[in-house]
Amino acid sequence: MAIESTFIMVKPDGVARGLVGEVIARFERKGLTLEKIRKLDIDEDLARRHYEEHVEKPFFPELLDFITSGPVVAMEWSGESAISVCRDLMGATDPKKAAPGTIRGDLGLIVTHNLVHGSDGPESASRELEIFFG
Secondary structure, three states: OOEEEEEEEEOHHHHHOOOHHHHHHHHHHHOOEEEEEEEEOOOHHHHHHHOHHHOOOOOHHHHHHHHOOOOEEEEEEEEEOHHHHHHHHHOOOOOOOOOOOOHHHHHOOEOOEOOEEEOOOHHHHHHHHHHHHO
16 A cells, blocks of 8 residues: 545535544544644635536535535545545545444534545546646
């Protein structure tokens, strides 16, 4: 296995609920390293670049409204197999199907407000890190 970097974002619902520290703590306790962090508001242009694969999908307007509804916290995490480790810690996209002990399983209720986003592979991690951190 290799050390890799991944992109994680606490979405507006997680920020509004004061869960940024909880999310960070879970990744830190797992042994990952927080490399970069920034709080920002996502505008429509940034949202379209981040979610480019979803722009033509019927759910995109709702996704756009949600991700631009409040501040987010963007982070770069690194560690052994960081991408898969982070995805396992986040849990299934639908919080109702996410296992107990995962971020979404413990803290989320609805799929459209599922607290966190994480890169799904090396290519998306590289692209998302570039979008948010240059």
